[in-house]
């Protein structure tokens with residue numbers, strides 16, 4: 001009972017912090033960029049397949065300060081890496097990553113409704129032509145998305161442990177064949193223990209930014 005109370009309190013505090021940064025930083029970011037990525041949507045509003053409703057998280061956008069911090073902590077040259085966002089929602093992280101100069105940026109989103117919003121946002125967002133061409137928005141299940149090349153995966157707690165394992169099985173196969181280097185960035189990492197169970201990845205950092213916990217992994221050399 002005490003554990004349940006603690007979890008509820010922690011969720012409330014996290015929600016209040018998220019709303020604080022939304023009002024102060026993230027909604028103004030949306031306005032400045034001419035996009036709408038901020039408003040949350042519950043799972044029932046996402047129009048995703050019925051058999052995926054239990055595994056999917058609701059839509060909540062990553063706080064912009066958290067994504068910037070995570071990229072800084074990864075200590076890599078964006079121009080040498082592809083960023084794949086699993087559960088890319090309305091596309092905020094995809095747009096930011098394109099602006100930061102990642103070699104290519106792929107957003108994978110299950111909800112056709114969010115995918116449509118992301119496409120509109122991409123058209124409205126101020127980006128150089130070359131950066132815009134580097135962006136691909138895919139409306140599909142992350143469990144079926146193939147690992148491309150040297151890739152930073154970014155996840156804001158999009159789905160449950162079962163989908164996460166399927167994703168990691170695919171990534172592991174490519175990594176063990178020596179085809180890809182991988183960085184795995186997981187914000188609000190509810191199922192971090194699942195990632196820890198994969199030997200091809202080693203945890204390199206766990207921290208907190210704006211009240212959001214994150215964990216980073218990298219392929220072992």
Ligand SMILES: C[S@@+](CC[C@H](N)C(=O)[O-])C[C@H]1O[C@@H](n2cnc3c(N)ncnc32)[C@H](O)[C@@H]1O
Nearest residue numbers: 056060061062087089109110141142156158159
């Ligand atoms: C918490 S939101 C994160 C949004 C975005 N990543 C961000 O940080 O701004 C989680 C997203 O994952 C998506 N999602 C859930 N299950 C998925 C799956 N199996 N494949 C792809 N996307 C999924 C949801 O539709 C939702 O948009």
